[in-house]
Amino acid sequence: MIYQNFICVIVLLGLFSFGEFRKLPSFITPCRQNDPALNDCIVQQFEKIRPQLKKGIPEFDLPSMDPLNLPTVTMNHGNGAAVSFKADFTNLIVTGASDVIVKKVDLDLNKLKLKVHVYFPKLRIESDYKISGKILVLPINGDGHSDGNFTNIETKMVVSGDYEMRDGKRYIVINDKKVSLVIGDSKLYFANLFNGNKELSESTNQLINENSKDIVQEITPLVEETIGELVHKIVNQVFNIFPVDELLLPN
Template identity: 35%
Template sequence: MSILFQTNILNSFIIFYIIIATVELSHSASKHKIPSYIKICKRNDPHVEECILNSVEQLRPRLVNGIPELDVPALEPLTLPEVVVSRGGNFRAVGTNVIVRGASNFKVTKLKVDLKKNIFYIGIEIPHLTFDAQYDVNARILVVPVKGKGPIKANATDVVGDVVLKARKVKREGETYIEFKSIDIDLKIENYSVRLENLFNGDKALGDAVNVALNENKKDFMKALKPIVEKVVGEIVLDIANKITKNFTYDELFPKE
């Protein structure tokens, strides 16, 4: 696995962090007292999607700077101490001190909530993202070996994510909760560029060749990595979603009135 995979993971994580943070926070109420600046949307509201979108826009300035009382980190910049992708064999990439800029310019392009079937359809776009980090990678993508450690700079433009989250109601201690059971993701990145310094222990010729390959064969690399990215991100999103919802009953997340 390569640093390109890692960059795609970061793109995806940012998209779905925004989705989970905005949609879930816009619904949540009560056991963990929700501040007055979060607009609660009722499940019987015939315009619930519009209500959620309005809530997202009201939350945007606070998402930029973070909401410490709800453990929501700042989006601008978004700082990730470590990102690890490892699948055994020639399949490992680690990013540390990852700083991402541009995530606060997200736009929710689609939102449909089917509370009878507990299905959520969400789309989001981010025009431009930049990444600065330290990388440590030992991997192979297609036929290209990538090995080294050092600084990385990358950017991605027109990042688009579509997700379908499916949930079910579960009983715990006499209360009804919602649990996300599956996710379908479709991720598209229109363009990207990436530069890794100090590849192959500073071998300039090899390092330049790999950087050229990563940037000149974008469609092939993205096509090869897309299924793996979507699978890994899906697992992450389900975990995040269920960590959020386990603290609130169904009626607290989706009040009638």
């Protein structure tokens, strides 16, 4: 769930790189379909747009991404080697997303496939939480404030689709998405575990952080699935509104 903020970056990437569908901001130079360096053009345009992420971009109907507010995320992870729990996270506040770096883009217009590799130097996610289950050998339960700090996050994503004709214009319909990610390091803290039992709470938080790599590895598939579903919904909505020749300037 901590990586959902990067989804907004992917949508933004698609919007500005695919061309002049509205009146573009003055700092954007639209890319063209026949540009042999199209992928490099997309990366270059993102570098122009990155400084605007903190305040938001009205032309794209995008609010500020830093901080980024998310309403709720639910996780239900069972029978894992390291973790087995159900957790609800609400009122999430994500900071650090505006420092995202797009390392590589590969857009194939014939196969309608977009591959993106992005890097987050650091992300901090604060939220209210409610959790019950097991982490490693210990039962865990509680509700309160959580604070997660994550560094060196490498995220790769593949989105593919098909063309659809409507009113004589071509639209893109997203039909598949895949997300994979690797976290360099993490530090987690859950306040008020075990109904405020300070000794149990501190020892459990210590155990969580001593084994954070194993715990993050267990929940990664759930995070990837969540990101994929959100991307499908958001990107499909964008492509449903705008014809492809408006999103990507013709030759």
